[in-house]
Amino acid sequence: MITELQKNFYRITSRMPYRLRHVHAYLLAQDKNLALFDTGLNTDSALAALESDLQSVGLDIQNIRQIYLTHVHTDHCSMAGLLQKMTGAKVFLSAPAFDEYQHYRKSDEAVAQARNFYASHGMTPAEIDAIIDEFEDIRAIITEFGADDILKDKQVCKFGSTQFQVISTPGHANGHICFFFPEEKFLLAGDHILPYIAPSLTPNIFDDNYQPLKTYLESLGKIENLGCAEIHPGHGNSLSSVDERIAEIRAHHEQRKNYFYGFLNSAPKTARDVAQEIFGEDLPDFEKFLALNETFVYLQELKAEGRISEEMENNVFVYTAF
Numbered sequence: 001m002i003t004e005l006q007k008n009f010y011r012i013t014s015r016m017p018y019r020l021r022h023v024h025a026y027l028l029a030q031d032k033n034l035a036l037f038d039t040g041l042n043t044d045s046a047l048a049a050l051e052s053d054l055q056s057v058g059l060d061i062q063n064i065r066q067i068y069l070t071h072v073h074t075d076h077c078s079m080a081g082l083l084q085k086m087t088g089a090k091v092f093l094s095a096p097a098f099d100e101y102q103h104y105r106k107s108d109e110a111v112a113q114a115r116n117f118y119a120s121h122g123m124t125p126a127e128i129d130a131i132i133d134e135f136e137d138i139r140a141i142i143t144e145f146g147a148d149d150i151l152k153d154k155q156v157c158k159f160g161s162t163q164f165q166v167i168s169t170p171g172h173a174n175g176h177i178c179f180f181f182p183e184e185k186f187l188l189a190g191d192h193i194l195p196y197i198a199p200s201l202t203p204n205i206f207d208d209n210y211q212p213l214k215t216y217l218e219s220l221g222k223i224e225n226l227g228c229a230e231i232h233p234g235h236g237n238s239l240s241s242v243d244e245r246i247a248e249i250r251a252h253h254e255q256r257k258n259y260f261y262g263f264l265n266s267a268p269k270t271a272r273d274v275a276q277e278i279f280g281e282d283l284p285d286f287e288k289f290l291a292l293n294e295t296f297v298y299l300q301e302l303k304a305e306g307r308i309s310e311e312m313e314n315n316v317f318v319y320t321a322f
Contacts, residue, residue, distance in 0.1 A: 001013045001014075001053065002027075002053035002054070002056060002057055004057065005232070005238070006184065008028065008029040008030065009026070009027070009028055009029075009184075010026065010027040010028075010029070010057065011024050011025075011026055011027075011232065011238075012024065012025045012026070012027055012040065012050065012053055014040040014041065014046060014049060014050070016041050016043075016075055017043075018075070022235065023038075023040050023041060023075045023076065023234055023235060024038070024040075024232070024233065024234055024235065025037060025038040025039055025040045025076075026038065026188050026232060027054075027059075028159055028160075028162060029059060030159055030160025030161065030162065031160060032059065032060070032063050033063055033065050033159075033160065034054075034059060034063050034064045034065060034066075035064075035065065035066040035067075035068065035159045036064050036066070036067045036068070036083070036089070037067075037068045037070070037179060037188050038068075038069060038070055038076040038077065038190065038234065039067060039069075039076065039077060039078065039079035039080050039083060040075065040076075040078075040079060041074060041075045041078055041079075041141070042074075042078035042079045042082065042141050042142065042143055046079060047079065047082060047083075050079075061083075061086070061087065062086075062087055063087075064083055064087045064089045065087075065089055065090070065159075066089055066090050066091075066092065066159060067080055067083060067084065067089050067090070067091045067092065068092045068093070068151075068157075068179060069091065069092070069093040069097065070176060070177055070178065070179075070188070070189075070190025070191070070192075070234065071093075071097050071172065071173040071175055071176040071177070071190055071191065072093070072097045072098075072100050072101045072104075072142070072173070072175065073173060073191070074138050074141050074142055075234075076190065076191070076234060077093075077101075077142060077145075078141045078142040078143060079143060080142075080143065080145040081142070081143030081144045081145035082143040084145050084146065085143075090148035090149065091145050091146065091147055091148050092147070092148060092149050092150075092151050092157075093147060093150070093151060093175065093177070094150065094151050094152075094166075094168065094175040094176075094177045095150045095152075095175065096170065096174045096175030097173065097174075097175025097176070097177070098147045098150065098175070099175065100173070100174060100175055101142075103206060104135070104138075104139055104142075105139075105144070110135065111132055111135065113205050113206060114128070114131060114132060114135060114205055115128055115132070117203070117205040118131060118292065119315070119316070120315065120316055120317055121270060121271040121272060121292060121296060121316070121317055122270030122271055122272030122273060122316050122317075123272050123288075123292060127285070127288055130285035130286075130288075130289075131285070131286075131289050133285075134285065134286055134289065151166045151177060152166065152168075153166060153167065153168035153177075154166065154167070154168075157179075162181070162183075163181075163182070163183070164179045164180060164181045164182075164188075165179070165180045165181075165182060166178075166179065167179070167180050167187075167222055167223070167226070168219070168222075169189075169190075169192045169219035169220075169222060169223070170215050170216070170219055171192070171199070171201055171212055171213070171215045171216025171217075171218075171219050171220075172190075172191045172192060172199040172200065172201060172202060172216065173191070173202050174202070174204045174207075174210065176190060176191065176192055176219075177190070178190060178192050178223070180226055180228065185227065185228060185229040185230065186228065186229065186230040186231070186232060187223065187226065187228045187230070187231045187232065187242075188232050189223075189231045189232065189233045189234065190233070190234045191233070191234045191235070192219065192220075192223070193220075193223065193231055193233060193239075193242075193245060193246070193249070194233050194234070194235055194236050195233060195236040195237050195238075195239045195245065196236050198249050198252045198253065199216075200290065200293070200294065201213055201216055201293070201294070201297045202293060203293055203296050203297065203300075211300055211301065211304060212297045212300070213253060213257070213297050213298065213300070213301045214301060214304065216253075217250065217253065220246050220249065220250065223242070223246060224242075224243065224246055228242050229242070230242075231245070256298060257298045257301055257302065259278075260274065260278065260295065260298040260299070260302070261298075261302055261307060261308070261321065263277050263278060264302075264308055264319055264320065264321035265320070265321050266320055266321065267320065268311070268313065268318035268319065268320050269318060269319055269320070270316055270317065270318055270319070271292055271295045271296045271299055271317065271319070272292060272295075274295050274299070274319070275288075275291040275292050275294075275295040278291070278295065279291040299319055302319075303319070306322075307321065307322060308320060308321050308322065309322065
């Protein structure tokens with residue numbers, strides 16, 4: 001489904017077989033030339049649906065000249081290679097996002113690192129095997145693409161007569177970026193700010209020093225300072241109560257962090273132990289993966305605040321409250 005939000009600016013919504021059900025891409029048209037912001041999920045019918053959507057408003061998929069990616073999660077980038085090959089479009093993304101993409105193109109390295117990371121936080125071999133299977137399925141969906149340019153924080157880009165600024169917003173993903181249109185005062189937020197849920201935060205399994213929550217909250221501060229009047233997210237409705245929504249997300253994370261802290265005491269627990277106490281054991285494999293990630297994110301923040309300790313016992317990290 002395609003919706004014109006402003007003159008020559010469109011939202012393209014496609015269905016997904018996941019919990020969020022749908023994902024948005026955005027399209028800027030300038031003299032029939034097109035810039036696409038994210039691509040949606042690569043499914044059997046996705047390309048045909050995109051082509052049909054564009055035709056319905058008098059546009060041609062072959063005129064896609066540029067593709068800008070907020071991050072390299074499957075639902076946002078997996079058609080980039082297909083469209084690049086089909087149209088010759090140039091692909092733009094951040095350096096950390098392209099690094100992440102390249103990590104996951106190198107199957108053996110990514111699998112070995114994932115096994116090490118999740119084992120070190122208490123997951124069983126069977127649970128890790130299930131995660132690896134998910135990774136393999138995800139990798140198969142993402143079509144291979146080349147990066148024509150690497151985008152930097154505060155970089156000003158121009159497409160036709162329209163200018164927009166790159167805003168580095170890591171947290172949901174290490175290389176996440178948003179695009180701010182200063183004249184129109186709207187932000188293409190990807191998964192950085194969503195209207196109904198707080199975006200999930202992702203550990204960087206290749207960087208032990210990365211703090212997803214701290215980084216994410218700092219990224220929210222960048223958006224507060226933009227003077228943004230409207231946010232167009234990757235999922236859900238657009239929103240104009242920008243400061244209110246940012247305050248809600250900050251409060252959510254503070255509440256969740258303290259909630260997780262309540263499950264820690266003087267008895268050493270792994271991240272998996274804490275996740276099981278909070279979310280239960282009867283979860284689908286991918287939900288166990290998400291539960292472990294969320295638990296890890298809050299444990300890392302509590303450790304940084306000096307409220308809990310982290311020690312290694314038998315090659316597994318354990319946590320205790322002071």
